[in-house]
Amino acid sequence: MNTALSWIKAYVPDLSCTDQEYTDAMTLTGTKVETFERLDKNLEKIYVGQILSIEKHPDADKLIVCQLDMGNAVEGGRLQIVTGAPNVKVGDKVPVVIDGGKVAGGHDGGPLPENGIKIKSGKLRGIESFGMMCSIEELGSSKDMYPDAPENGIYILPESAEVGADAVEALGLHDTVFEYEITSNRVDCYSVLGIAREAAVTFDQPFYAPEVVVKENEQKTADFISVEVEDQDLCTRYCARICTNIKIAPSPEWMQRRLAASGIRPINNLVDITNYVMEEYGQPMHAYDLDTIAGHKIVVKRAKDGDTFLTLDGQERTLDHDMLMINDAEKAIGIAGIMGGENSKITDDVKTVLFEAACFNGANIRKSAKRLGLRTEASGKFEKGLDAKNALDAINRACQLIQELGCGEVTQGVVDVCCELQPEREIEFRPVRINELLGTDLSAELMLSIFEKLGLGYKKEENMVVIPSFRQDLEGIADLAEEVARFYGYDKIPSTLPSGEATTGKLSFKLRIEQKAREIAEFCGFSQAMSYSFESPKVFDKLLLSQEDPARNAIVISNPLGEDFSIMRTVSLNGMLTSLATNYNRRNKDVRLYEFGNIYLAKSLPLTELPDERMQFTLGFYGDGDFFTMKGVIEEFFDVIGLKKKAVYDPKSGKNFLHPGRQANVIYDGVTVGFLGEVHPDVCDHYGIGTKAYVAVLDMPEIVARASFDRKYAGVAKFPSVSRDISMVMPKSILVGQIEEIIEQRGGKNLESYSLFDIYEGSQIKEGHKSVAYTVVFRNKERTLEEADINAAMKKILNGLEGLGIELRS
């Protein structure tokens, strides 16, 4: 909301502060000033001059030489100015910037330069010019805001302007426009009066609301119009008044200036008054030409599905049953609260005007405007939910202005169809509770004085604060506490720390495990990535998922930003592969990334209960490293979070998006807790990754359920260990995992560790075979092992290996 300070001062005349002081003070009491702009910025040394004579320039066809009377503005009172402007004539009073002055912009009305344009005396085609006559654009405004300005030329001031006076003053430009951010609860502050009331309390100055007295003529409003509201749920009040003998003319200068400062283009007295009252009271109004209204009757009711209606912007609109319409005896004449109809539009030869000020259901207006794709100034106000009482005040104010500004006559009375108005709310005044909430020790008197300035009543006997209808946001003691806090000053409330029972600060176990995972991933060279939770359904094809893959049962967003963001991810790989591809395309070498993010698995579709949100620890890299690099990260992680049992890697993991021969499910304690593998080259192609990439995904709920930070010291061995090597030749199809399984199962209680120290496939070994060598280490905690112990254990192991079809080498 934009409003000129001069308009605020019309109701708070004693307000005196700098623009910055006003900004700071209003912001601290809750009416946030976003920015302010001085209208006289870069306007310097501009005075009213009167043209005494005009002569042709001797050397230029398009230039003229003017002599001006500048009064006291310049020494000697006379000034010669050369101009190319076509519209000036002798006797005109014009704004003149003199030597050393400044104007805000160029005559083309383009963007205003930050520091304005300096004006100096100079010669034009050999004739001296001691200043410049200004167009409205040069004064930083536009023809929109000054409708009387010529299309292209010097702005002509009214005859009443005083020669030699400050022209900026004469133009009403010594003013500042403030832009406010009004919070949605303060419907009353979407009006100049509302902001003025806040300003008055903020600066502790009296507030003077306009005195509304309507001088009516002899005719009766009820003889002109009748009103019937059929759908009272959508229209709680409908006020109608009639103005006769309308004389369309420009509105007065002060009204034009105030509207222009608010960003509203002045048009004529009737339109301007309607807009003025909308700004002043926050109540939109509509004016109809009474002669176009059949039966002189207004009926407010819902439209029928499929009805069409031509709005006054010339567009045909299709309506539905939830849209409220204003009708006359025969036809629709306006969409309630949004826009009037072409068929009842005011023209310049209107004789009699029907004013409408109503209170429509805000939510309904918002939804209707949205469905129509037609959001207007009026609908924007109505959708906030207006005060029904305000409608009557506003329509009376408009009629007062019609009469006072000579725009027409006002008939007697208001046709006011009003379903029951809400009674005024009352809240018990509990100063102790307010102090308890705020942590203050303020007196009841101080609180009551704040309420009084805000326009709240107080019934002493009942100890009740009476809430006026325009403050529908005040519902209970907490709201009253805020009013006290705002005007006592948030900054004056003390700063303390909560007392009371001590609590333990901590991360949840899940978050601690995640923290460990991040540390390990980073230790292993992986940097943390983040990607969106929603993605494209095309992801499934990119990842080669089969049509039956349950991962395709994704939760769909009904109003996504686009197809690419339309489903909630069920696999975490797309984000990772996309990020790897981004890096690959940018020629970044050896990229290792990890991510923590949920996947969303619906328990049923369509969704009837919350889905299973599973945190996934996703790792991916390309460049330096291979499958076993990734496997190492998983094992480091398992080690740190106490997964002490041996994880099993099952190559039959069945992931289409991974290399068929280089993938494994990670099985811990019999449960699949994740997978890893080399990305299938087809998938790499789909993502544009031109090299081998590796990924791993760990399903954190399964991991967290098995993790532990418990540690137990197992002693440091005192007795020596004995190691034996086993050298084997076996078919390639046997996995070393099978060998390790046998060593573990058969190694006995003295088995301490084992490690692979050589693996070879090649010409020295027979076709389809590989040679593998292990070192097995035995140790006993209580004694030195004897040869016999070791031989017995080794024999069991070797027998087992032979049973697998493994050939032992000496």
Added chain:
Amino acid sequence: MKDRLQQIREDALRQIGSSASLEKLNEVRVSVLGKKGELTAVLKSMKDIAAEERPKFGQMVNDARAEIEHALEEAKAKMERRIRAEQMKAEVIDVTLPARRNKVGHRHPNTIAMEEVENIFIGMGYEVVEGPEIETDYYNFEALNIPADHPAKDEQDTFYINGDFLLRTQTSGTQVHEMERGKLPIRMIAPGRVFRSDEVDATHSPSFHQIEGLVIDKHITFADLKGTLAEFAKELFGEDTKVKFRPHHFNFTEPSAEMDVSCFKCGGKGCRFCKGTGWIEILGCGLVHPNVLKMSGIDPEAYSGFAFGIGLERIALLKYEIDDMRLLYENDIRFLRQF
């Protein structure tokens, strides 16, 4: 015999003096003091000496032995020092050659900022909890005193799955989950992902992070809210940070405020980060609305509390001077490596 001993002594000392290596010294040791050495031979021939002379002569042999041993040790030590010195000289390296680094990965700036915030509140006794990202209308809106027709529920702001389920637009729903657990007092923060229907640009993302805070206890005041958040701001942005509370409106708090901190880039003088105002808006907060307490089964007369919500990306962008929000979700390693 005496002369022989004298001879051996002098020869040994001379040889020690002229030995050029440790090996040579060892040879001298063996040839003089060894089992078959000359001095040992002299000792063996003691039996040929008169009994009364023996102690005196024995003493002389021992003295000679001690003298030779001492000379040997000294020469050895000297030689070892020399050799060490030569080795040091030979082993000089160019210390400006590049380092061999263990290539550790880097944490996402969002997480770094989040952990900083978490640690501050953990230190103040807050528990870190989480809530679901796909939420019901009830927890995201209704239980937070946002009525059915409220514009915040508009499709232009909220991603809906269907009428009942949506992507949470704020972490505030975790307040309700926590209050419903019924365990008082509460001091919690809840970091997490939230979603709003904003097109991606330099300052907007349809997915971002918030950190929700909630304290519920007896006698919690607006002054406590101010004190707690001022402390937080000092911890996060530095001891000299000032805070300013401005009245604002949120449906689920009353009174409500927005908190600005004095610009941590310019100290409040005004710069491009604070748009010349000297202040940076950092969070929204307020006393928990009595309706919210009631709906979650807490008596607003017996208990009160405060809540706050921090935009994580906002803090990360400001703190690390990141000028485009899109960088946070591109995962370019050259970006991530800077944190």
